Amino acid sequence: MMDVIQKEMSRDRRAFIKNVLSGTIAGSLLLVIPAGAMDLGNIPEQITGMRDDTEPFITKRKFAFIVDITRCIGCGSCCVADKNEYQVPDGMYRTWVERYVIDDEDNVYVDSPNGGLDGYQEPRKDIPHPVRDTFFVPKLCNMCEHPSCVQVCPVGATYQTDDGFVLIDAKRCVACGYCIQACPYSVRFINPKTKTADKCTWCYHRVRKGLLPVCVNVCPVQARKFGDLNDKESEVYKILHQPHVVSILKPGMGNKPSLHYVGLRREVV
Amino acid sequence: MQQEYKSKSYSHVFKIILILIAVLGLGVAVRAMVMPKTFGEFGHYRGSAIEDEMNRPIRNGTNASCLVCHPYIRQMHLEGVHNTVSCEFCHGPMADHVKDGKVIADLPMKQGEEIKKLCLRCHNQIIRARPKESIKMISMPQHLEEKHVRIDHNCNQCHNVHAPLMWVNQAKAIVGAGGDSK
Numbered sequence: 001m002m003d004v005i006q007k008e009m010s011r012d013r014r015a016f017i018k019n020v021l022s023g024t025i026a027g028s029l030l031l032v033i034p035a036g037a038m039d040l041g042n043i044p045e046q047i048t049g050m051r052d053d054t055e056p057f058i059t060k061r062k063f064a065f066i067v068d069i070t071r072c073i074g075c076g077s078c079c080v081a082d083k084n085e086y087q088v089p090d091g092m093y094r095t096w097v098e099r100y101v102i103d104d105e106d107n108v109y110v111d112s113p114n115g116g117l118d119g120y121q122e123p124r125k126d127i128p129h130p131v132r133d134t135f136f137v138p139k140l141c142n143m144c145e146h147p148s149c150v151q152v153c154p155v156g157a158t159y160q161t162d163d164g165f166v167l168i169d170a171k172r173c174v175a176c177g178y179c180i181q182a183c184p185y186s187v188r189f190i191n192p193k194t195k196t197a198d199k200c201t202w203c204y205h206r207v208r209k210g211l212l213p214v215c216v217n218v219c220p221v222q223a224r225k226f227g228d229l230n231d232k233e234s235e236v237y238k239i240l241h242q243p244h245v246v247s248i249l250k251p252g253m254g255n256k257p258s259l260h261y262v263g264l265r266r267e268v269v
Numbered sequence: 270m271q272q273e274y275k276s277k278s279y280s281h282v283f284k285i286i287l288i289l290i291a292v293l294g295l296g297v298a299v300r301a302m303v304m305p306k307t308f309g310e311f312g313h314y315r316g317s318a319i320e321d322e323m324n325r326p327i328r329n330g331t332n333a334s335c336l337v338c339h340p341y342i343r344q345m346h347l348e349g350v351h352n353t354v355s356c357e358f359c360h361g362p363m364a365d366h367v368k369d370g371k372v373i374a375d376l377p378m379k380q381g382e383e384i385k386k387l388c389l390r391c392h393n394q395i396i397r398a399r400p401k402e403s404i405k406m407i408s409m410p411q412h413l414e415e416k417h418v419r420i421d422h423n424c425n426q427c428h429n430v431h432a433p434l435m436w437v438n439q440a441k442a443i444v445g446a447g448g449d450s451k
Contacts, residue, residue: 039367039368039369039370043327043330043331043333043334044331044333044334046331056311056316056319057311070400071400071403073391073398073399073400073403073404074396074398074399075390075391076390077354077355077358080358081329081355081357081358081362084328084329084357084361084362085327085328085329085362086328087328099398119386119389119390119391120390120393120396120398121386121389121390121393122395122396123395123396123397131397134396134397134398135398136398156308156313156314156315157314158314159312159313159314159318160312161311161319162311167318167319167322169314169315169318169321169322170321171305171315171318171321172305172314172315172318201322204322204323204325205322205323205324205325205326205327206327208323209323209327211327211331212331214329217329217331217355218329218355218357218358220351220353220354220355220358220391220404221353221403221404222353
C-alpha cells in the first residue's frame with residue numbers, strides 16, 4: 001500500500017495533492033448534505049428483479065391477486081391508499097370494501113358507506129333481527145383473462161396487455177360507457193376529472209417499477225396478496241396450489257378473473 | 270340484336286375508377302392523420318399507451334422508504350405490534366412530503382379525536398366483523414372503565430401510536446407483573 005502511494009507521489013506531486021484535496025472536500029460535503037433523502041424513484045424493490053425487465057411485456061411472470069376474506073378487518077387502509085395514489089374524485093372508487101351482514105333469518109344486508117374510505121366506525125342499526133355474522137369483502141378489478149370490457153370498446157381505448165393487465169388509454173377513450181355496462185364486476189366508472197372511463201389497474205405503474213400495488217403494500221393484516229404464479233415459492237402460488245377455499249366472483253360469466261378470493265362465502269358469489 | 274346497345278365509349282368507367290382511387294387515397298391519408306402512430310403495434314390499441322400508464326407518477330412510498338429518514342420512529346415502529354401498519358395510512362402519501370429528494374412540506378400529524386377515530390377503524394369490537402385471532406378488539410368506553418382511567422382519555426395517552434404496548438409494558442416492568450395496572 002505504502003509503495004503505491006510513494007510511487008504515485010513521485011510520479012506527480014501536484015496531481016497527488018490535488019486529488020487528496022478534492023477527495024477531502026468531497027468527503028466533508030457528503031457529511032453536510034443529507035444523503036439519506038429517499039425519493040419516490042429509488043424506493044427499495046418489493047418484487048425482486050422487476051426493474052431489470054425493460055421489455056414492453058413481462059410475459060415470464062403471471063401475476064395474480066388474492067384477497068383473503070377471512071383476514072380482512074375492514075379498516076379501509078387500502079381505500080385510503082388508493083385515494084392517495086390516484087386522487088379519484090369523491091364518490092368514485094377504484095377499490096372499495098363491502099360489508100356483509102347476515103341476520104338470524106339468513107337475510108343478507110350489504111353496505112359500503114363511502115366505499116369504506118372512512119372505515120366502518122358504526123354497526124348497522126337498521127337490522128330488525130339479531131346479527132349472525134358480519135364480514136368484509138374488498139373489491140377491485142378482476143383482470144379477466146377474457147375481459148368483456150375490451151371486447152366492447154369501439155375505439156381500442158381499453159386493451160389487454162400480453163402479460164394480462166387490462167388497462168385504459170385515457171387519450172383514446174371517448175367515454176361512451178360501453179365498458180362500464182359490460183363489466184360483470186362493476187369496477188368501472190367515468191372519472192369526472194379526466195372525463196374518461198377509469199378503473200383499478202392493479203397499480204400497473206408501481207408493479208412495473210418493482211413495487212407492490214399500493215393496497216397490498218398498506219394492508220395491515222395481509223388480506224390482499226399480489227404475486228407471480230410462475231414463481232413456485234411465491235405466496236400466491238402456494239395459496240392457489242394448496243388446499244384452501246379459493247373461489248372467483250361470478251364464475252358463470254366465463255371471464256376467468258385473475259383475482260381470487262380465499263374464504264369467499266356463498267352470499268357473495 | 271344485342272350489339273347495337275353496347276357503347277364503344279368507356280370514359281364513364283374510367284371516371285368511376287378514378288373517383289374510387291381518389292376516395293381510397295383520401296381515406297388512407299385521413300387514416301394516417303387520425304390514427305396514432307403506435308396504434309396496432311401490439312394489438313388493437315395504442316402501443317405507447319402502455320408507456321403512458323407506466324409513467325403515471327408514484328405517490329405512495331413504502332414503509333421502508335419512510336423509515337430511511339426517520340430512524341427514531343423506525344426503531345419504535347418496527348419493534349412494536351403496529352409494524353405492519355402503513356405510515357402513509359395515518360400521515361398521507363409520500364409525494365406530498367418529498368419531491369426529488371427534498372422535503373417540500375410536512376405531513377399532518379393526527380391530533381385528538383382524529384387519533385381515536387383512526388384507532389377504532391381497526392380495533393372497534395362493536396363492528397363484530399373481524400377475525401378474533403388477528404388483532405386485539407376493544408369496545409369503547411368499556412375499555413377505559415376497565416382500565417380505571419377517565420372516560421375522556423384519548424388512546425394515545427396510554428398507547429404510543431407507533432408501538433402501542435411500549436409504554437404499557439414499560440409501566441408493567443416498573444410496577445411489576447403483579448401490579449394492579451393489569
